[in-house]
Every structure is written in C-alpha cells, then in structure tokens.
Amino acid sequence: MQNRKKRIAIVVMSDEHSGVAMGSAGHPWIKTPHLDAFSASNTRFTSAYTNSPICIPARASFTTGLYTHATRNWCNGLPYTGRPRGWTHLLRDAGCDVTSIGKLHFRNEVDDTGFTRQLLPMHVVNGVGDLLGAVRDPLPVRHKAKALAEEIGIGESTYTQYDRAIAAESIRWIQDHAEQDNWVLFSSFVAPHFPLIAPEEFAALYRLEDIPLPKLSRAEDRDDHPWINALRDCFRHDSYFDEMLRKRAMLSYAGLCSFMDWHFQQICDAIEAAGLAEEALLIYTADHGDNMGTRALWGKSTLYEESARVPLLVRAPGRNMRQVVATPATLADVAPTLMEWMGLPAPAEWPGRSLLSIGESRDDHQRVAFSEYHAAGAETGAYMVRQGHWKLIYYVGMAPQLFNLAQDPEELHDLAPGGEHATVLKQLTVELRRIVDPEAQDRQAKSDQHVLLEAHGGRDAVVRRGGFGATPAPGVTARFA
Template identity: 75%
Template structure:
C-alpha cells in the first residue's frame, strides 16, 4: 500500500506523462482494476475499511482523530488467529503499537500523533481555516525528506523479511509506504525523469474556468492550499508528485524482485493499492478529501499465480474487497456481513458493470457528509442538504460536466440515489458522524481549545515531532 497515489496516476491507466513502468509491467502480468476506489478519501477511515472489510459508517472511524484500535476485528485478526503470521512494515496510522490490531508484529510502524491524531479535522460546524495548509506550497522540491528516508527503510525491511521467511509456510506481509504523500519532495533520481516544461497545469485550477459546487468551495476555504501557489509552483509540485510516484514504483519493484529471487513468484498473491488518491491541483485543490476521480480512485493491481486473470477488469472495486481476497486465498471463510468480494474471483469472471463502488467522506473540510456511488459509467456524488452531482465517466472521464443541472438525467439520479440509500442512511450517518466528532472535541477541551491548538499537517515519520500551526 502506498499513500495518496491516485488511481489516475499510472501510465497503464492512461496518464499522459507520469511514469510507473514497474507497476505497469506488474499489471500486465496480472490484473488492473480500472475503476477501483477508496471507501473514504482520507487516511484513518480508508485504512479502517481496508483492515476491517467494512464501510466507514459501519466502523465509525470518521476522520483522522478516530484511529483504529482493533475493533471491529478485521482480516488481520482472522488470519493471525487461524495460525498465520501477519506482519506489518511501515505506515499503519492506527492509535498505537500496543492495541491488538491483529498483527503478529509491527516493524517501523507509523501511528497517529500522541495516540489522538488530527483533532482539528473533527471540528466541522462551522469549519475552521487550516492555516498549516500553507506548508504544502513551502515543502516542494528535489531531494530527500523524512518520508522518503522512511520509505527506503520500509523497502529494506520488506526485502529482508521476504528473504528470511521465504521457506516459511503461511504468512502475510503488509508493506505500507508513505509516497507519494506530501511533502512534495522527490529524490533526484526519480524527479530527473521529468522536465518542468513538459508538466501541464492542472485542469480547472483557474476560478474562471470552473463552476464550483458549494461543498467544494467550503472545502477549499477550510484548506486554502492554492492561494499560496503560482503557475510555476503548481508545475514544480506536480513534477515532485510524479517523481514520488516513480519512487514508489521503484520501491514496489524491489519487493517484487525479492519475491522472484526467493522463488515465490509462482505461489505468492501480490496486491498493490493505495489508501486514497490526491487532487493534484485540479480545481485548485491539493491533497485528498474529495470524491472526484483524482482523490477517490486508487490503483488496484493483483497477481494471483495459478489463476487466469484478465489484464484489465472493469468491474468496480474498492478497498473493502481486499479483506475477502486475503481470507479466501488463505482458505478462510469470509464473514457474511462484509460487503466486499474477492478480487481474484472478480478478475476471473466477466465484467459486472452493475456492481457499485461506494465511498463516503465526513472528515476535515466536509461541511456535510458526502457519499459516492459509482455504477457502470455513472457516478453520483450525494451531499447531505445540498444538490448532488452526476457524471458520465465514459463520455466525460475528467468530470467537467455535471449532469444534474437542467434535470435531463433526473431518472439516473433517482435510481442511483435509491441504490445509495440501500447501502447507507445518508442523513442518519451524517448526524452520527457529527455527534461523535462533537463529543470527541468536547473531550479534548472544546472547539476553541482545539482550534487554538491548530493542526500539524501530515503525521511525522517515526521519531520526529509534529509542528502545529
């Protein structure tokens, strides 16, 4: 797993200039899910869904101050308790290292700050202004950061683990990296693969070119990243993001090379994904937190030896599908209340374009709860107490034309809204999220105390302290 690697930021997915040759070759030897999504475009909720096989509204890990503590149990517990070794290396972003989150051991783990995380993200009514957002524009360039150094250690430890346990039966290794998460500082070896003059400006970065949805306007006011950017800085930021994608591509290949060298390529199930994507400056947005393709779509690449997998799978998938995939591969039963399906099964069967993918967002910058349902070409984004958005991703993959105004697609909106409501009571869960967050903020001294303390941006690498603003 990487962090903030958008599903559109793969050359095999059609990105015109970001280079991911190793991931592309891996996808060509197995399967690439062309429409895979995070279940919530922010770290803790996404990783809780990934671990438990359940949606955010079912686990109530709404934001980055409600970290996973081991409940409800996930694939980690089920595999470990069945006698398998389940090891994590790298970023987990759980509460701490001592909670029983199902791993047999944690190596070089990254967890939330002080066991609490980003309390400012739980303040929602009204939304605060995240002044730390300025650091996004200040930490851009070529070189090494604490994150890239951390990722190198994760890759080293993963390679060592595979070498030391190649002959051991029955284990699962979860290697979790930080790249291409900001700060947008890319090692020279990978940044040098790109030329600044070849980097286009992000779509809809100019206010006069876009017709903002009010929910998105509120998010941008809360996270005023883009006011600190000019066109040159936008290009440099995108070059660094691309360099970090290529850096992640290289780290991934190191692990694949170790699997090959130890003779495990014919028996090891390998999955690559990310917790969520990144807006990459589109619509003057940076980071995650939206349900547009850049932030909500994730890479989902699978190689399953002994199975005849199709190269590109159009069936919609999401992070909750990883848990049943792992259990089935290791011979365990999948809990009946899990909404996911085995990725291997989906890749073996004909495309099912009626299967929906679901995502939701209740965290930092969300004026109200936001929900996404993708089914076939259609993508509905439902905002509580606001007008929804509808996109036809076959005709409009860049999501430039919202089909809700004018009412010509009302029947599609109604049909998808009913399908969404069959998954979640959108108003009830919006109220539940806000109530849980209000209680958490009150527990830590109330709104004023949390806002005055400020935010710290990204969780620091292990051994470093956060800087609040």
C-alpha cells in the same frame, strides 16, 4: 483453482497515489514503468476506489472489510483501535503470521489490531491524531495548509528516508521467510504523500517545461460546487501557489510516484529471487488518491476521480484472472480476497467480494462501488456511488453531482442540473440508500466528533491548538500551527 504449495500473500500499499497517476491507467506523462509492466502481465482493476479519501477511515475499511459508517472511524482524529475486528485478527487467530512493515496510522502499537508484529510502524500523533479534522460546524481555516506550498522541491525528506527503510525491511522479511508457509506481509509506504519533495534521480525523469497546469486550476475555468468551495476555504493550499509553483508541485508529485514505482519493483525482485513469484498473492494499491492541483485542490478529501480512485493491481498465481477488469471495486474487497487466498471464509457481514472471483468473472456493470467522507473540510457528509459508467456524488443538504465517466472521464460536466438525467440520478440515489442512510450517518458522524472534541477541551480549544498537517515519520515531532 490454485495449484500451489504455500499460502503466502503480500500487500503493498502506497499513500496518496491516485488511481489515474499511472501510465497503464492512461496518464500522459507520469512515469510508472514497473507498475505498468506488472499491469501488462497481471490484473488491473480500472474502476477501484477508496472507501473514504483520507488515511484513517480508508485504512480502517481496508483492515476491517467494512465501510466507514460501520467502523465509525470518521476522520483522522478517530483512529482504529482494533475494533471492529478485521482480516488481520481472523488470519492471525487461525495460525497465520500477519506482519506489517511501515505506515499503519492506527492509534498505537499497544492495541490489538490483529498483526502478529509491527515493524517500523507509523501511528497517529500522540495516540490522538488530527483533532482539528473533527471540527466541522463551522469549518475552521487550516493554517498549516501553507506548509504544502512551502515544502516543494528536489531531495530527501524524512518521508523518503522512511520509505527506503520500509523497502529494505520488507525485502529482508521476504528473504528470511521464503521457506516458511502461511504468512501475510503488509508493506505500507508513504510516497507519494506530501511533502512534495522528490529524490533527485526520480525528479530528473521530468522536465518542468513539459508539465501542464492541472485542469481547472484557474477559477474562471470552473463552476464550483458549494461543498468544494467550503473545502477550499478550509484548506487554502492553492492561495499560496502561482503557476510555476503548481508545475513544480506536479513535478515533485510525479517524481514521488516514480519513487514508489521503483520501490514496488524492488519488492517484486525480492519475491522473484526468493522463488515466490509462482506462490504468493501480490496486491498493489493505495489508501486513497490525491487531487494533484485539479480544481485548485491539493491533498485528498474529495470524491472526484483523482482523490477517490486508487490503483489496484493483482497477481494471483494459479487463478485465471483477466488482465483488465472494469467491474467496480474498493479497498473493502481486499479483506475477503485475503481470506479466500489463505483458505478461510469471509464473514457474511462484510460488504466486499473477493477480487479473485471478480477477476475471473465477466465485468459486472451493475456492481456498485461505494465511498464516503466525513472528515477535515467536509461541511456535510459526502457519498459516492459508482455503477457502470455512471457516478453519483451525494452531498447531505446540497445538490448532488452526476457524471458519465465513459463520455466525461475528467468529470468536467455535471449532469445533475436540468433534469435531463433525473432517472439515472434517482436510480443511483436508490442504490446509495440501500447501503446507507446518508442523513442519519451525517448526524452520527458529527455527534461522534462533537463527543471527541468535548473530551479534549471543546471546539475552541482544539481550534486554538491548531493542526500539524501530515503525520510525521517515526521519531519526528509534529509541529502545530
């Protein structure tokens, strides 16, 4: 058990930082020295996943401890409003100070989302968000996707400026509250989310000639799944790329990962200087990953490792956690972790489990990690089950995919066709159906999204209005296309 004087927890979240994009996770050239050093002396969960690979659903699961089909925040047009209540409400109502600094991506600052205060918050555009992401039957063409290819380079963006402000405010908060007890700080950054514009000092860590092309970026090298083809036809990012631009994009993404790595170290230094390193629970994670050009896909929205897997690093003073934990975990496990650390019971209906107890136990290869996707570019609902070294991706109305991540960590060989692994496929499908009825929830998601669109003039009106790409930093106006 912990032998500590204070109950303090700090969660640092990045945005779109893939769980494979760290040196400690085995990435061959992306430089994250501070996260790697933290991993080496604390606990790294090697099989950690988002519960939905897009901002609003992922952040709703993180906040409530529930899966997306329970919160019904299906897409970026259905932001979290404070219902269902989450760990933020429970801790605050028990007398804990719960402060957020930075990106939340909820509906607005007015809704009671459980925080004692919100500093420098980013919320969805106009309190509404990305309505175009709710258009799924049929899928639209996202013309704003071209902006990703146009906004690549070296320098400062409104996002990097915002992240610098988040870091400075977080450091001040830690310094000012070092003597206080019973508080949780949620420090939430935007990097390495696009636009792929990296500050010069971090871009300079890389040479363009050393950067390989993303795997399966050439059409002749891949055998695409129909669901992925539909996603790529909706988000035509890659049609604006050539090989050199792909390398430049990856250099910028890597630079932004290093930029985020540097911010994490600043917060670690502030914790150390405040004398809290042996007191405070510290968690680093991301809301979801990024495809990084693999399969000619950019952004998130898939259940492949690059997009669905997230970094998950934990320092829990006084707990006997192992350094490397292979038990599958998800963002929904953070909520019960915070409840346990702060000395309160977690609600029985939460599907997650405290990372503290997971990290102190032997690897559980029977535990299931679950993720789902019902948002922009999803022709039908998509679901992921990870158990042991097996991974199922289940698409409603389409053939599933099956991967053996021990033998094929790059997910190059779909083992579902041919029937050779029918038993495994059946077992994982049973596990999926223990969690959710995929067909029923696909219908529910599309029904909720239809109601949303009708409330805003209908599908055609929303498509005519267009999309705006990424939510702008506070004070910046969204531009639709």
